Amino acid sequence: MPFKSVLTVTGARQGEDDLKLAAKLCEEINAHLSVLVVVLASPPAGGEYAAVVSTAWLKEREAEMQQLERRTSVVSKMLSQTAVSADLSSDYPEEAWADDIIGRRARYTDLTVIGPELLATHTLKKRVIEGALFWSGKPLLLVPEGARATLKPKRILVAWDASLEASRAVREALGMLVGADEVRIVMVDPIEDERHHGQEPGADIAAYLVRHDVKVTVDRLPSSNQSTAAVLFRHAIDTAADLMVMGAYGHSRLRERIFGGATRSAIDNPPLPIFLAR
Structure with missing residues (x-):
């Protein structure tokens, strides 16, 4: 949309x-x-x-x-x-x-x-x-300081963890994904079972996006004792991504806001423009 x-x-x-x-x-x-x-x-x-x-x-x-x-x-x-x-x-x-x-x-x-x-x-x-x-x-x-902001990005990194939040972020960003020259679906330490990423991690989300004519590459990365956010941010910089799309994991209870680690890192210190949805 x-x-x-x-x-x-x-x-x-x-x-x-x-x-x-x-x-x-x-x-x-x-x-x-x-x-x-x-x-x-x-x-x-x-x-x-x-x-x-x-x-x-x-x-x-x-x-x-x-x-x-x-x-x-x-x-x-x-x-x-x-x-x-x-x-x-x-x-x-x-x-x-x-x-x-x-x-x-x-x-x-x-x-x-x-x-x-x-x-x-x-x-x-x-x-x-x-x-x-x-x-x-x-x-x-x-949009952090020094970043080039655009709603027509050419290189997009999608942080994919097979969650509801990530799925919603992809759907909300679909118009930008379709218009991009390169979309990288990136998973950190994906789990291979039907309750998580499936038998071939990344295959289902890639197939979904290909049906929308999105140009997709799937990257499966090891954490190597680093945080998920650190791995994602480094890969975004290494691949010269214009934008990162990710689900915002968190919940509201008694007016307290509690965010997951990657979401908190994106909010506190984004190294590039971050598109969030939940």
């Missing part, structure tokens, strides 16, 4: 680079750009000092809302100068509920893009990633 609508999220202290990146991606594929400006509300004071600091807290919140208004105005001006179709919204949520709000907004787009500026933040980055992965049902593209 082609991406016709792309979401990016920006905070009060970010510049224009992530916005320009998202706009460029939309230009590349003739997609609509949705921008959500988010400022996280300061938590209320608690304990015996609440009465003393409540006035200061209210002033802090007022300053944050003014920040949000100014940032929204700046982003609006920037969007008016781009050639892409765009819409703009803003929100001032409590941190604990920010991922819900971001996720609901992401449901009305095909893809959420997180650029280097947002990746360099801590709290807002975390909320955007969790909102997009747990609450939208849509995929996420992480």
